[in-house]
Amino acid sequence: DVKVTQSSRYLVKRTGEKVFLECVQDMDHENMFWYRQDPGLGLRLIYFSYDVKMKEKGDIPEGYSVSREKKERFSLILESASTNQTSMYLCASSLGGEIYEQYFGPGTRLTVT
Amino acid sequence: GQQVMQIPQYQHVQEGEDFTTYCNSSTTLSNIQWYKQRPGGHPVFLIQLVKSGEVKKQKRLTFQFGEAKKNSSLHITATQTTDVGTYFCAANDYKLSFGAGTTVTVRA
Secondary structure, three states, X not given: OOOEEEOOOEEEEXXXXXXXXXXXXXXXXXXXXXXXXXXXXXXXXXXXXXOOOOXXXXXXXXXXXXXXXXXXXXXXXXXXXXXXXOEEEEEEEEOOOOOXXXXXXXXXXXXXX | OOOEEEEOOEEEEEOOOOEEXXXXXXXXOOOEEEEXXXXXXXXXXXXXXXXXXXXXXXXXXXXXXXXXXXXXXXXXXXXXXXXXXXXXXXXXXXXXXXXXXXXXXXXX
């Protein structure tokens, strides 16, 4: 069964803290994605990766970085958390090549105070 | 990224009625995907449309891709309470660009 897991369902951090969000998939997918979801804005792509050690900026990369050292793991890093980064963060993965369906993790609700 | 507009943002439907949600782009799309997110859940893939004018059905759901490949629609017949959730279209432009979604509520 396809599975994407995220390290936390809920996270509360203080302004200025460094935050790590972890995502692991067990489907041997090449592609992995990080989105944030805010009411009325849909899903906005932060970063994505089509291969190990490869990363590309999405539509809203400012304030974020990513790391993909292993195929199954894709980490999102908030170098210095700010209140406007309070959001739902969703990780997804898909097969490589053409744009195939994406499988999403359960999400991490991050609150920055 | 590619912009896709979804309308309406909210859809309140009487159980048993039909409704349609639309996804529009100003540019030609190579293909489009639809996802459903139940309240408190994560998006789940429904379907992908690739060909101009393509129509696909999944039980009470009918998906259509426009002839010019600039718009798509999702039509649900005989709405049930299980249809509650947010429906997203996502345009394929090397990466997926999601619309803002249509949130559906159902009156029993």
